[in-house]
Amino acid sequence: MNVLTRLHRLFTKEREIRMIWEVEKGDRTSFLVGTSHFFPYRFTDSLRRHIGSAHTVLLEGPLDERAMRAVVESGTGKGSHPSLYDALDAPTIEKIGAALAEPTAPASASRLYWDILGGGPQDSLRSEIGGLKPWMAFYHIWTHYRTRDGWVYTMDLDAANIAREMGKEVRFLERIEEQIEALNRIPLERIVGFLKNVDWYRYRRDFVRHYLAGDLERLMATASVFPTFCEPIIDRRDPVLHDRMGPFLEKGNAIAFVGITHCRGIISRLRAQRYAVKAATGH
8 A cells, every 4th residue: 555545544534445255257257345334434436446347236225315215204104013212221221312412414315314313312212212113213323323423424325326427237136115124024122132232332343343354254243233133134135135136246247235244145155156256355
């Protein structure tokens, strides 16, 4: 790394993607990128380089206003659903209250999405999350917390915008309705357990460290306590994501962006299909 690159990274939030793998079979080569949906660093230079050399860009799901509105409407929808607030004990509610602070909405985020997830600290926690489905209530809390510490960059959205700017073919591996259905299946006890028992600071610190280092196994160990590290989100969706990206990998010259916790399962399935998969951080 030359001096100018070091200085650029020192004074900006720009980093190099290390959670990226080359996927090869015969003379056909594509890339798999594991994303962190929100992160305190951005990867736009690296994204431009990798997307620029691809023909087709595969994204986990749509990120447009219609999709975000569907997420919001589902998460705030009326009907019978468990209350996250009622499932929390007093010490956990105090822990959450102490952790929340007024965030600044990132320019890259959907305004509608941010209004729901960001909210404001002026009301009590009960009034903020009382009517939300458990997964939406959790993301309301977690988005507040991590944004306070600069987790304002959205890698998936950056990839989508760069792909469109470059005129690339963009395909989605899932419909927003499928993703919402998976969110609705996250067990309440996993959300409560994370909020109550996990050291949030240590979790964020370790996640960032392992992600930037490209250490998938250590990251998976860290992420195993997160609410979405569960059967409806990981075990059911890994094979779907793998199968749907398959035709594009067969053609080659594609780059697929999926949440980082899906990559271990997808890579295992690709290797079972005799794809050669190796780290591609030098590209």
